[in-house]
Amino acid sequence: MPMAVLIIAGLDTGGGAGLKADIETVSALNEHPLPVVSAITYQNPNEVRGVFIAPPETIREQIRAVRDAFDIRAVKIGLIHGGAIEAIAEETKGLRKILDPVMASTSGFQFLSPEDVGRLKKRLVPGSIVTPNVPEAEVLTGIKINSVEDMRKAARVLVEELSAEAAVVKGGHLNFTDVLYWNGEVFEIPGEHAEGFTHGTGCAFSTALAAFIAKGLRLPEAVEKAKRFVEGAIRFSRGEGKAINPIWELQRDAQRWRSKEELGDAVNRLVKMGELLNRHVAEVGTNFALATDFNEVFAVKGRIVRYDKTVKPVGPVELNASDHLRRALLKMREFYPEVKAVLNLRYSEELVEKAKKLGLKVSFYDRREEPEEVKRAERGTMEWGIETAVKRLGERPDIVYHLGDWGKEPMILVFGSNAEEVVERVRLLIS
Ligand SMILES: Nc1ncnc2c1ncn2[C@@H]1O[C@H](COP(=O)(O)OP(=O)(O)OP(=O)(O)O)[C@@H](O)[C@H]1O
Numbered sequence: 404m405p406m407a408v409l410i411i412a413g414l415d416t417g418g419g420a421g422l423k424a425d426i427e428t429v430s431a432l433n434e435h436p437l438p439v440v441s442a443i444t445y446q447n448p449n450e451v452r453g454v455f456i457a458p459p460e461t462i463r464e465q466i467r468a469v470r471d472a473f474d475i476r477a478v479k480i481g482l483i484h485g486g487a488i489e490a491i492a493e494e495t496k497g498l499r500k501i502l503d504p505v506m507a508s509t510s511g512f513q514f515l516s517p518e519d520v521g522r523l524k525k526r527l528v529p530g531s532i533v534t535p536n537v538p539e540a541e542v543l544t545g546i547k548i549n550s551v552e553d554m555r556k557a558a559r560v561l562v563e564e565l566s567a568e569a570a571v572v573k574g575g576h577l578n579f580t581d582v583l584y585w586n587g588e589v590f591e592i593p594g595e596h597a598e599g600f601t602h603g604t605g606c607a608f609s610t611a612l613a614a615f616i617a618k619g620l621r622l623p624e625a626v627e628k629a630k631r632f633v634e635g636a637i638r639f640s641r642g643e644g645k646a647i648n649p650i651w652e653l654q655r656d657a658q659r660w661r662s663k664e665e666l667g668d669a670v671n672r673l674v675k676m677g678e679l680l681n682r683h684v685a686e687v688g689t690n691f692a693l694a695t696d697f698n699e700v701f702a703v704k705g706r707i708v709r710y711d712k713t714v715k716p717v718g719p720v721e722l723n724a725s726d727h728l729r730r731a732l733l734k735m736r737e738f739y740p741e742v743k744a745v746l747n748l749r750y751s752e753e754l755v756e757k758a759k760k761l762g763l764k765v766s767f768y769d770r771r772e773e774p775e776e777v778k779r780a781e782r783g784t785m786e787w788g789i790e791t792a793v794k795r796l797g798e799r800p801d802i803v804y805h806l807g808d809w810g811k812e813p814m815i816l817v818f819g820s821n822a823e824e825v826v827e828r829v830r831l832l833i834s
């Protein structure tokens with residue numbers, strides 16, 4: 404049964420941070436969110452224009468309404484206002500609290516005054532698991548933080564002098580290592596830089612931590628898992644809200660499932676063209692690749708090969724089963740994100756002519772024109788080739804070919820906006 408996680412936080416109208424991210428986080432982790440609105444911000448991804456503070460009594464009543472009906476396993480406290488601190492401290496008595504001391508937005512808006520910070524230290528930090536980022540930890544402890552050693556000091560002060568149950572000093576502004584101090588022990592949770600949007604990372608982190616605590620994990624494990632969750636939320640973030648994507652795992656898995664099925668079906672239809680296709684299969688084998696919206700690429704393990712008079716996929720459709728086509732596709736998607744699938748065929752003048760006759764947009768690259776530095780880098784050839792072909796045509800190519808070079812077989816790449824479109828193009832080309 405899902406565990407109830409109480410969330411006291413502000414609404415971000417831009418759909419990036421705050422309650423929206425928190426609700427998604429708890430739901431994505433399969434627990435039940437209880438959202439209490441502490442403030443409404445007038446916000447978009449670039450700026451916070453202002454904030455309406457919920458009167459303390461309305462926060463009190465919201466908490467009471469859910470406390471009377473749910474077995475609350477953890478509370479996450481995010482953006483709050485000084486005037487509500489007392490009410491929140493009173494109404495959450497006896498609950499396990501994760502306090503994200505939000506003081507300012509990434510975009511620079513100051514939410515808490517120095518007096519509010521004082522009240523927070525006195526009334527909410529004691530007994531809570533606090534999750535400040537580096538600047539917030541500096542304000543709370545007065546310690547200047549430039550290293551992991553400083554983070555360890557600040558975490559210790561939060562617990563031993565300010566009476567927090569535990570402290571996680573987050574390294575998003577430093578080196579991506581988080582430091583947890585708990586039960587007299589220091590834990591370092593190392594991380595690597597993840598590429599993507601980071602608006603809302605702090606919200607998702609503290610809420611994921613609350614959800615993992617609600618599941619009954621020990622604190623060090625819960626922190627580790629929350630950190631990995633946020634890394635995924637950054638890596639699979641999307642442009643719309645310029646923010647993290649807490650439902651990344653659900654979307655990623657759903658897309659993997661659909662893409663695998665779509666490509667599998669398309670491969671079956673392709674293979675039915677057996678005898679016609681046979682002589683167009685490349686010497687190195689033909690492969691067929693399909694990308695998800697998250698740029699994960701499926702292809703046929705072991706490629707599609709000639710088999711007697713017909714053709715045959717060697718293995719199943721799998722993630723990352725073709726390095727070449729994956730790179731070609733991802734490069735094409737940088738220019739034309741609507742392109743999702745690609746297949747390679749043996750080069751022949753006849754196919755190129757046919758493509759042109761069919762009205763397909765054809766472009767090419769010549770490996771002999773490849774700059775020396777790209778050649779030496781070895782893995783850049785495909786990217787250079789696709790970019791060259793795209794720029795040469797000045798619009799979206801359906802077909803890109805190259806004539807080969809020493810030891811490199813000439814090839815035709817057939818692109819499409821989905822796997823079925825590629826199959827249809829191949830059918831037209833070879834019939
Ligand atoms: N680019 C990144 N790559 C990997 N991990 C990151 C990145 N940015 C932040 N993190 C991690 O995300 C979590 C949140 O940390 P961060 O220091 O960004 O909090 P914050 O500043 O409170 O967030 P917010 O941007 O919402 O205010 C931490 O676990 C941190 O290590």
Ligand SMILES: Cc1ncc(COP(=O)(O)O)c(N)n1
Binds near residue numbers: 444509601602
């Ligand atoms: C309602 C609300 N809560 C928290 C943040 C902090 O998040 P960030 O630092 O990523 O802007 C925010 N901008 N808005």
